Amino acid sequence: MKIFRSELDSEFKDRLFDITVGDLPNNSSRFNNDIIQCTLSSTKVRSGFHLTGVLSAEQVYDCDRCLESFSVSGQVRLKLWLISDQDLTTLDEIERVYFPESKDSIELKGIFSELLLLSEPMKKLCVDSCEGLCLQCGVNLNHGNCICEYPDESVEDL
Numbered sequence: 001m002k003i004f005r006s007e008l009d010s011e012f013k014d015r016l017f018d019i020t021v022g023d024l025p026n027n028s029s030r031f032n033n034d035i036i037q038c039t040l041s042s043t044k045v046r047s048g049f050h051l052t053g054v055l056s057a058e059q060v061y062d063c064d065r066c067l068e069s070f071s072v073s074g075q076v077r078l079k080l081w082l083i084s085d086q087d088l089t090t091l092d093e094i095e096r097v098y099f100p101e102s103k104d105s106i107e108l109k110g111i112f113s114e115l116l117l118l119s120e121p122m123k124k125l126c127v128d129s130c131e132g133l134c135l136q137c138g139v140n141l142n143h144g145n146c147i148c149e150y151p152d153e154s155v156e157d158l
């Protein structure tokens, strides 16, 4: 998703942008919709622009316990500095983006895609009480019980 310097220059508040999922660089994120909505505001600062806003996306994950996929709609806040002074940008901070004055537009899809990836939860559970899969027959215990019998001691071993 490209933003032109002229747009940033004229400053805007809560402008709505649509990002097509297919345009994002390929990473492991999966989405429920083809469009990610994004609200952005631009403010001029001394060395460039301050771009703030929210990405709203419905991401799809596989449950860590039962392996079924589920979706979570979430919002990722973003606060970017688009800076013309390269000395002020560092490699390990994705919030600071180098935007040299010689360029009249900036491509943001790589950064957005990275922010969405970083927003993934550490633990992915379809529901907190997910029963998971039976370790013997593989049945999804959320959908019903299986006929496997566990000797008491092996249950304690788990």
Ligand SMILES: [Zn+2]
Pocket (backbone or CB within 6 Å): 063, 064, 065, 066, 067, 068, 125, 126, 127, 130, 131, 132
């Ligand atoms: Zn689950």
Ligand SMILES: [Zn+2]
Pocket (backbone or CB within 6 Å): 134, 135, 136, 137, 138, 139, 146, 147, 148
């Ligand atoms: Zn079973």
